[in-house]
Amino acid sequence: MTARQLAARMGVGPSRIPVIEEAEITGATTLKTLRQAAAAMNCAFVYAFVPIEPLDEILRERVIKMAQKDVARLDHTMRLENQALLKSDLDAEQQRTIDLILSGSLRGVWDEEREHHA
Incomplete structure (x- = not known):
């Protein structure tokens, strides 16, 4: 045309x-x-957001960062109390935190406040 x-x-x-x-x-x-x-032009106009990575990967990366911050805060507190945890315990706690977040409501995952204070 x-x-x-x-x-x-x-x-x-x-x-x-x-x-x-x-x-x-x-x-x-x-x-x-x-x-x-x-x-x-006898066409449909489509306006869309297309994720760069699969959404489940984006979500998992976000949750991992949240869990890392939570566990780092826990580790810091335990060290202050002279009760440092082993790396294996910290890794297990991080995985438990990831599983807990992913199995619950995901509404707070995208809160910027949660990211800065977790």
Whole structure:
């Protein structure tokens, strides 16, 4: 389809098509304009967020970081009380914490406050 044909289908002047294309390239276009262009080409406009990594991996990485911070805080407290835990105990506690978080409500996993104070 030529720019002139697309313009006619969209009900705009032919000079508008390069402006629309440039706005898309620079990120300045609107969703409304993209929907209109798609409809003019008998297409569905799809706007989506696509994770870079699988969501379960993203979630697991986030939970691991939370558990590491929790266990580091526990380790620090135990050391202050002269009751340091063995690395194997810390590793086991970290895994227990990961399992506990993953088996419960995941609503708090994405809280920034939780990340900074865990």
